[in-house]
Amino acid sequence: MELKAFVEITRPHNCILAGVVGVLGSIVAVGHFPDLGTAFLVFLVVTLGCAGGNTINDYFDYEIDKINRPERPLPRGAMGRKTALYYSMLLLAIGLVLAYFINVRAFLLAVIAYAAMLLYAWKLKPLPFIGNLVVAGLTGATPLYGALAVERIGLAGYLALCAFLVNVAREVVKDIEDVEGDVAKGARTLPIIWGKKKAAYVGATFALLTVAASFLPVRAGVGLGYYAMVPVDLIILYAVYIILKNQDRESAHRAQKLLKVSIFLAVMAFIVAAMV
Ligand SMILES: CC(C)=CCC/C(C)=C/CC/C(C)=C/CC/C(C)=C/COC[C@H](O)COP(=O)(O)O
Ligand SMILES: CC(C)=CCC/C(C)=C/CC/C(C)=C/CC/C(C)=C/COP(=O)(O)OP(=O)(O)O
Numbered sequence: 001m002e003l004k005a006f007v008e009i010t011r012p013h014n015c016i017l018a019g020v021v022g023v024l025g026s027i028v029a030v031g032h033f034p035d036l037g038t039a040f041l042v043f044l045v046v047t048l049g050c051a052g053g054n055t056i057n058d059y060f061d062y063e064i065d066k067i068n069r070p071e072r073p074l075p076r077g078a079m080g081r082k083t084a085l086y087y088s089m090l091l092l093a094i095g096l097v098l099a100y101f102i103n104v105r106a107f108l109l110a111v112i113a114y115a116a117m118l119l120y121a122w123k124l125k126p127l128p129f130i131g132n133l134v135v136a137g138l139t140g141a142t143p144l145y146g147a148l149a150v151e152r153i154g155l156a157g158y159l160a161l162c163a164f165l166v167n168v169a170r171e172v173v174k175d176i177e178d179v180e181g182d183v184a185k186g187a188r189t190l191p192i193i194w195g196k197k198k199a200a201y202v203g204a205t206f207a208l209l210t211v212a213a214s215f216l217p218v219r220a221g222v223g224l225g226y227y228a229m230v231p232v233d234l235i236i237l238y239a240v241y242i243i244l245k246n247q248d249r250e251s252a253h254r255a256q257k258l259l260k261v262s263i264f265l266a267v268m269a270f271i272v273a274a275m276v
């Protein structure tokens with residue numbers, strides 16, 4: 001058992017980014033930084049949810065990850081599967097307790113989001129496209145979570161739309177990358193039932209919709225972000241070019257990583273735009 005596996009299995013880079021997006025949702029909803037206590041609780045509920053979701057995801061994906069991701073903590077033997085199960089339950093339980101101290105709506109959305117993550121990992125992931133929509137829906141719920149915490153939606157709705165669209169695109173492209181392991185486990189993902197080319201067109205469509213939607217939050221009120229969106233959108237368009245040109249594992253990996261970079265840069269742009 002490796003102690004670092006307890007951090008690694010949560011995919012901290014995703015969790016911290018998600019937590020920041022939760023607080024960003026509060027900021028764009030009310031137009032200023034929320035009180036520190038609310039911001040801290042929002043960050044923790046989203047981060048713990050993402051950590052618990054990633055951990056339970058690896059627990060159920062053990063067989064698939066032995067093929068697709070053998071370097072991950074469970075397939076490489078750095079942590080026991082039962083330990084991962086109990087660890088994920090602990091993370092989610094702490095998140096729910098903290099959500100209770102925000103407000104009723106925020107507590108209820110945490111219950112729904114955590115349940116969706118468990119259901120996704122347990123049963124929904126193999127369903128064609130449904131699994132992608134659930135994961136993207138959860139990422140879209142993240143800025144909305146911060147907005148609920150401050151009891152106002154405001155521009156967070158635009159942020160949620162962008163988060164949803166870009167993550168649908170990225171999940172479909174990730175499925176193109178993971179076809180080999182998914183076939184071995186009998187998962188029926190979009191590239192498996194429709195073919196990689198058609199799935200690439202679906203992913204590209206959602207990526208292009210993200211570009212169109214990316215100007216909504218900045219046009220609606222945070223001007224500086226307008227210019228910061230240009231490199232974000234150029235990266236998304238380059239990912240579209242790569243995945244439409246070739247759907248092999250390497251091209252899909254490059255395209256999905258570029259989409260992740262666009263997410264990170266976009267979040268930074270929204271933070272800067274919301275702060276000035
Ligand atoms: C215009 C534009 C790109 C706007 C971005 C909108 C926005 C606020 C996006 C943030 C979405 C979000 C809450 C991301 C959290 C981290 C994340 C990528 C979660 C989804 O993870 C599922 C994925 O399958 C994990 O795979 P991997 O990243 O390879 O571990
Ligand atoms: C709104 C609240 C309270 C929490 C949201 C928490 C967040 C940000 C969730 C984002 C989506 C997410 C990280 C879900 C966890 C499950 C997960 C990692 C799905 C993707 O896993 P796979 O589809 O198996 O792909 P991998 O190959 O990366 O494992």
Ligand SMILES: [Mg+2]
Pocket residue numbers: 057058061
């Ligand atoms: Mg997985």
